[in-house]
Amino acid sequence: MRKAALLHNPDSGGRRKRRQSELESLVKLLRSAGVEATLILTDSPEHAEEKTRQAVLAGCDTVFAAGGDGTIHNIIQALANTSVALAVLPMGTANALAHDLALPMKVLAAGKAALNAKPRRVALGRIQYQDFKGTTASRYFVIAAGVGVDAHLFYKLVPGTKRRLGMAAYYYRAWHLWFTYAMTRFHVEYSDGGADDPKTADLTELLGIRVCNFGGVLKELAPGASLDRDDLRLILCRTSSRLAYLAYVARAVLNRSWSIPGIDLAYAQKVVCKYPPIAASGKKTSRIYVEADGELLGTLPAEITVVPNALTILTP
Numbered sequence: 196m197r198k199a200a201l202l203h204n205p206d207s208g209g210r211r212k213r214r215q216s217e218l219e220s221l222v223k224l225l226r227s228a229g230v231e232a233t234l235i236l237t238d239s240p241e242h243a244e245e246k247t248r249q250a251v252l253a254g255c256d257t258v259f260a261a262g263g264d265g266t267i268h269n270i271i272q273a274l275a276n277t278s279v280a281l282a283v284l285p286m287g288t289a290n291a292l293a294h295d296l297a298l299p300m301k302v303l304a305a306g307k308a309a310l311n312a313k314p315r316r317v318a319l320g321r322i323q324y325q326d327f328k329g330t331t332a333s334r335y336f337v338i339a340a341g342v343g344v345d346a347h348l349f350y351k352l353v354p355g356t357k358r359r360l361g362m363a364a365y366y367y368r369a370w371h372l373w374f375t376y377a378m379t380r381f382h383v384e385y386s387d388g389g390a391d392d393p394k395t396a397d398l399t400e401l402l403g404i405r406v407c408n409f410g411g412v413l414k415e416l417a418p419g420a421s422l423d424r425d426d427l428r429l430i431l432c433r434t435s436s437r438l439a440y441l442a443y444v445a446r447a448v449l450n451r452s453w454s455i456p457g458i459d460l461a462y463a464q465k466v467v468c469k470y471p472p473i474a475a476s477g478k479k480t481s482r483i484y485v486e487a488d489g490e491l492l493g494t495l496p497a498e499i500t501v502v503p504n505a506l507t508i509l510t511p
Contacts, residue, residue: 263287
């Protein structure tokens with residue numbers, strides 16, 4: 196590590212003054228180790244991407260994502276398919292990627308770990324979707340992409356609620372959604388490269404997951420997922436049963452290997468999600484949302500693929 200930019204989203208997590216002090220201490224530590232380090236504050240997703248691109252052009256070999264999974268999501272849009280490494284400083288709400296990488300949860304400890312870390316080249320997910328202006332757009336993701344129930348959760352989260360209440364906001368909204376969501380179905384085609392592809396399904400929820408350990412209560416939500424694989428671990432929810440959803444979450448929380456009727460796991464390299472044909476009644480399907488790394492993106496139609504060898508991450 197010779198030259199590093201530390202990009203910090205002050206709205207990630209909480210305790211803004213304390214976090215600022217920790218980051219300034221880390222900058223001093225990096226400089227004492229001979230690294231040309233600069234702390235950069237960001238105020239929007241677009242700003243984070245712009246500052247990351249500037250850091251790459253300025254010759255930085257490392258960009259620290261000082262925030263949560265949303266901050267990481269914004270930064271990897273500019274780091275994808277470059278040689279510049281991503282270092283993670285877990286300062287967000289869930290910190291799923293940091294948990295999967297087994298990073299220290301303290302800022303200074305995570306920074307010290309990055310100084311002695313090994314570069315790890317991994318694949319990234321890529322999702323193409325329709326944004327809220329009706330234009331086709333695409334984003335890279337490193338943790339997971341979702342269509343249906345979980346994306347509707349992020350749609351329902353009031354801006355600022357996550358920052359004020361943390362994971363309590365997620366749990367409250369998820370519980371409320373469990374009772375109220377209409378379980379709208381959409382059509383999916385997915386392929387793992389086998390001879391009997393593509394496979395099809397009508398789902399109420401799809402998750403394409405890249406990490407093994409989410410941390411927190413969910414831990415191993417999709418057994419078999421790994422950043423070291425060049426595919427997605429799919430959770431396919433064919434059921435509209437609320438009890439089945441609850442049972443699957445309980446399965447993850449309790450670390451059990453229960454088989455839940457209507458919810459399957461699969462591997463895939465490509466997934467296409469579409470609205471179902473309009474029924475004979477002529478009723479239009481409700482809008483179905485799309486998210487990636489916990490960030491609401493837009494709506495269907497969507498296509499999810501994997502880009503091999505796309506990102507360098509510093510890991511212990």
